[in-house]
Amino acid sequence: MSKCEKNKITSGTKEWADSNVNCYFGCSNDCRYCYAKKMAIRFKRKTEKSWKLMIPNEKVINRNFKKRQGRVMFPSSHDITPSSLNSCIIVLKRLLNARNEVLITTKPNLSCIKIICDSFFKFKSLIQFRFTITSLDNDLLKFWEPNAPRFEERLESLKYAYKSNYKTSVSIEPFLDKNPIPLIKKLAPFATESIWIGKMNYINRNHLKANESQFYKKLRKNYKIDNIISLISEINKIIECKINLKDSIIILLSKHSKEKSLDLPNKFVKVKDSYF
Numbered sequence: 657m658s659k660c661e662k663n664k665i666t667s668g669t670k671e672w673a674d675s676n677v678n679c680y681f682g683c684s685n686d687c688r689y690c691y692a693k694k695m696a697i698r699f700k701r702k703t704e705k706s707w708k709l710m711i712p713n714e715k716v717i718n719r720n721f722k723k724r725q726g727r728v729m730f731p732s733s734h735d736i737t738p739s740s741l742n743s744c745i746i747v748l749k750r751l752l753n754a755r756n757e758v759l760i761t762t763k764p765n766l767s768c769i770k771i772i773c774d775s776f777f778k779f780k781s782l783i784q785f786r787f788t789i790t791s792l793d794n795d796l797l798k799f800w801e802p803n804a805p806r807f808e809e810r811l812e813s814l815k816y817a818y819k820s821n822y823k824t825s826v827s828i829e830p831f832l833d834k835n836p837i838p839l840i841k842k843l844a845p846f847a848t849e850s851i852w853i854g855k856m857n858y859i860n861r862n863h864l865k866a867n868e869s870q871f872y873k874k875l876r877k878n879y880k881i882d883n884i885i886s887l888i889s890e891i892n893k894i895i896e897c898k899i900n901l902k903d904s905i906i907i908l909l910s911k912h913s914k915e916k917s918l919d920l921p922n923k924f925v926k927v928k929d930s931y932f
């Protein structure tokens with residue numbers, strides 16, 4: 657893609673796709689910041705312990721799909737894992753046979769990505785991969801996304817899809833490193849489409865064990881406005897295109913610019929002008 661996509665204002669996953677399809681309840685990755693998990697627990701569909709058990713939704717797995725208006729995101733509230741792959745392939749096949757445009761969102765498992773790439777080559781023009789890769793640091797990934805693949809496996813998956821000539825994009829949401837620029841630089845050569853960056857929306861403060869609170873404390877520091885501003889200015893300088901800010905960052909910047917409009921450094925005024 658040659659055009660800069662940097663100016664889009666985002667709103668959750670809605671600007672990524674017009675509808676979602678999911679064929680499991682629960683997600684074995686068990687990410688600490690998972691919004692789907694939070695909602696499932698709140699509405700008593702799952703518990704803290706049972707969320708990681710992925711239960712197939714037979715109704716979805718066995719249904720046919722029609723051509724939908726706009727892009728379909730698959731999945732959005734579970735992942736494609738070795739144990740869910742077969743059913744995910746059935747659903748994907750039906751979506752693609754109906755000529756739906758599909759955004760495949762996953763913390764990619766290499767064996768799954770190889771099978772999907774090799775199985776759906778003839779539908780390549782309808783597919784875009786969006787791989788969630790939130791840090792270079794496997795210790796951070798292990799803490800926040802305990803059962804998801806390590807960084808190296810996600811990077812290899814991105815490379816595999818890219819080399820197989822699929823459209824590839826990346827979500828760095830929530831960014832977990834204080835400075836995600838080295839991560840962006842590592843991923844950018846293999847993203848044919850945009851790289852999205854966002855912060856964590858809900859950072860738990862309650863019932864944390866001593867060994868957990870240090871991770872939460874560090875993360876809160878990463879999201880301080882000074883760090884976000886210096887990150888944006890780095891993105892502006894180093895990579896001109898392909899970076900989209902998620903609404904979590906846009907809202908923070910917007911709030912800050914209203915409160916401190918007289919004190920903004922020039923480089924931020926430039927960012928603000930281009931984003932709002």
Ligand code: SF4
Nearest residue numbers: 683686687690733734
């Ligand atoms: S991979 Fe997505 S759906 Fe699964 S636990 Fe993590 S945030 Fe939730």
